[in-house]
Each structure stands twice: as structure tokens, then as C-alpha cells.
Amino acid sequence: MAALNDLSDIVNRLTGGSSGTPEQICVWKDGRVAGAAAATPIAGRPISLWQYQGTPAHGSAPGAVAAPTRATSGALGQANPGGGREKWLLGVTSAINAPGVLMLYDRLLHISGLSGTNTGAQTVGGSLTRNTGGVGNQIWVEVYTQIGASGTTITASYTDDAGNSGSTTTSVAIGNTGLREAQRIIPLTLAAGDYGVQAVASVTLAATTGTVGDFGVTVARPLLTLNVNAVAAGVIRDMIAGLPSIQKIDTDACLAWAFWPQTTTVPQFLMTTQYIEK
């Protein structure tokens, strides 16, 4: 494995030289979940596009804890690199119908089936198979079926990037309008000084939200964001000449999307992503 040398190395590999194995993948995500329109977004509240229909096909509520991969339904499905090479994401372009921030992330671990009325420690468990050192990994609560209207708070017990178990996230709000709806993501705030997550042991509600619903925990590693500041404006993320730098895509990465909406418009987007190998 070796770093990309320079622009010439990129051009050569992008056009098929040096086993660059260029790959361009087109993604279409429709604003529908389980045969109906997706839940109406709330401005500023992040939503998961994991279950959004489209191409590639949608993901499902995971059930038991699992470490999703490129082969999990809902993942982008990029080819794994061959010949001992690494895979690099060079750029993304996207046309989206609603303003906001679209995030591409590696979905490292997920679970669903947690209850909006259980105030005991609800087990998450499982083991990461990528970015196991934890730096940059985030803990998200992800709602699959609406939970209750009673506002409360939630914390997670986790192992931080230094391997310290029993760390606890700062309490964040959950339940009630804006924090209970299906497809809602509620990012959890790590303890001061932590840079990431190696494992999540459990989550605990301070009080019942009033409705069992179905929520889960996702461990996510953000890779890049695309900022769309007008309806249908579209966006380019050029990582050769712009920010962030060229991203390494881990073997078996489960690439998926989340969205921070500016409005209440259900997002739809078409995206192209471009990769090479070295």
C-alpha cells in the first residue's frame, strides 16, 4: 500500500493505468420509506437516509446488533480494492431537491429494537470491524418507529478511543416533537477529551417517552459533507483540489447518508462518486 504520489498519479489511475481500477457509482435516493412518503423533516434536525428507497436499494431496521458492510442492503456497494491496494474517493457531485447538508459516512455498527419506554440500561454491544481504534467515530440514536411525546434525555455508556470503558456521553434530549420521529438522528455528545468511540455498551433513557416505538444506536464515521444552500442548486466536492482531502475508503465500508435539512422538504438526491485504487 502506498500513498498517491501526485496529480499525475491520479490522472493515470483515473484513466485505467497502473491498476487504478477507476469506479464511478451513481446513486439515486427517493424520499420514500416502506412504500410511503418519508417522515416530514424538521429544519435543523438530522435525518437518516438509511431506509430511503432508491438505487442502491434501501436498508432496513437492523434488529440485533451487527456490523454492516458494503454488502448490506442500503450500502452504496462499492467494489473492494484488489491486489493489496487501497481505495480512494476523489470526488462527489450531487443534485438534491432541498437545501441542507448531506453527509456521507461509514456505517460501522447498528442495532434497532430499543424501547422508548424502557428506563433501564438497554444493551447495544457488538464489535467494530473498521476504524476499530475509534478516532472520529460518533454515536447516533436513530429512530425507526416514532417514539413518544414526553421529552426526556438519553446517555450512552461507551468505550472511548483510548480504550477506556464506562465512559458516559453527555445527556441529550430525546422524545417530543423534533426528537421522536421516524428517520430522526440524535447525535450523542462524547465526554470531554474523547475523540471517538470503540464500542457502545448500552443506552439509558432518563424517563419514558411514553411510546415504545423503535429506536436504535448507530456508530458512524463521517467521511464528508456536501452543503446545499438552495433548492436544486447541487454541489461538487472535489477532494483533489478542495476540502476534505482525498478520502481512503476502508475495505467493506458500508457507505450511507444522513441529511441536515434547512426546510421541511423531504430530500431526494442523485449523486455520482468517483474512486481509484492504489
Place this chain on the structure above:
Amino acid sequence: MALADFASYKSKIATPSQRWPFVKVTSALRSGRLHSSWTFAPLAGATPSTAAVPTSATAGALIPLQNPGTTLRLAQVEFLTGTTTPPLPPGGDGCVILVDRLSHQGGLSGTAAGAQTTNLPTAALTRYTSGVGVLAGLEIYSSVGGTGTTVTMSYTNQSGTAGQVGAEVAFGGVDFQEAPRFFIMPLVAGDTGVKSVESVTLAGTTGTVGNFGVTLFKVLTVLPMQFGMNQTYCDAIVGLGAQLPDVQSNACLQFLYVARQTVATNISGELRFIEE
């Protein structure tokens, strides 16, 4: 043959093998929704009927592409959009998606619930024949009705497996009935493309027959407008995120368009190609 280095790329873009201006004027559109440019003037394409393979010589193709001797790649694009009626609005007017139109047909009905096979299956692919990366869309040529329903399609995937049916999409009703709206159809989990479409099924009538059809296409690149400007310049290596798609012989280029505004819009620009 691959390009050796950046100097080779830079040399080739200095004298592109082909450069083609284009001009199109949209009809009134639906804000935030995807449309097809196929019937945009000037030099509009005809509404298809029987299944056919459009090429660079087909009326409606964005440019009269010259077939290359080696691999042809789209290297640079510049384009401008603006409303046909001044004053020009602030900000961009939408997002252009450049595609190769691979196969099309028409004559499907907005009132026939159940599986429709009129003018289907789609004509066999002559480009991207493996089907990998080929998507299918439904294209409205004459508005269907105001009753909302859903639609699915039965297709043959990239592995030759027939009878694949992906998730449904909304069809009919406001924003989902108007020509030239375009709907990308979801694929079954694990599928990476479409070789052909055999039937289309409406869950219910939209109330108006209209005319819609199936279009198979390959996305080449997405060209977003820069907010606050009406003109966009893109280079494949520097600025377009390394989108350097190869363009096949006889490619029938057109664009899909996500409109920001509802008014008719001018879209003009130039495509520049290099050959390896």
C-alpha cells in the same frame, strides 16, 4: 490507453478533440423536481413510440457527437442558465445531470392499472451492454392525471435475471403528472443495473391517459450550479471531483434537470472532450 500523467491531460485539454456548444430552452417546470430535456427546444426530440435505441444522430441528441478513434472522455464543461424573462434571479437555476440516453419507448397510459407491456420490452442496449450502471426512468411526454398513485417496473438486471421489481415511486398528482417530469426507478437490493424493462405497473389510475414511457440511461456527470452565479465552469480533474467519464461511440447525450424555479429557463454551454 491510460493517460500517463497530468501533463498529458493538460496537453489534451489545451486542444480538445471535440468541443460542442449547446442551447436548450426548458418549458415551465416543477421546482425541486427532476425533468428530462429530451423535448426541450431547439432541436427537440420526438416522443418515442415503439422501442428504439437513440444515438448521436437521433433528433433530440444534445450534440452531434463524433465517434472517437480511442477512448473519448468528457473533460470540461461550462454552462449558463437563466430565466427567459428578465430580470435574472439571484443564485443558480438548478442542477444539470448529463446522461447517455440508451433506449426509449412511449405510449404507456396513465389510466391503465396493472402491468403494461405496450411497446415493451425496451430495445436491447447497444452501449453499456452489460447493464452495469444503467438506470431506468419513467418519462412523461403528455401529462397524466391528477390522482396520485404509485408505479413499479419489472426489469432484467445486469446478470440477466428477469422479473426484478424494485420499490415503487409516486406517480400522478401535482408535481408527479406534468410533462417532462422524469422518475428514476429504484432497483432491487444487490442489483447494479438494468438490461431491459419488460413491464410497468400502476397501482391505480391517475385519471388521465396522457403518454409516458421508459427510458434507459447512464449518468455521466452531475453539474451543479454555483450559488450566487449563473455560469459554471468545470474541469474534470480540478473542480469536478475527478469526474472524467468515458463517452461511448454513438452516445445520445441529453440532460436531466432539477429545476429550482418553475419558469422556463435557458440552458446553454459547451462540452469539451479529449481522446486518450
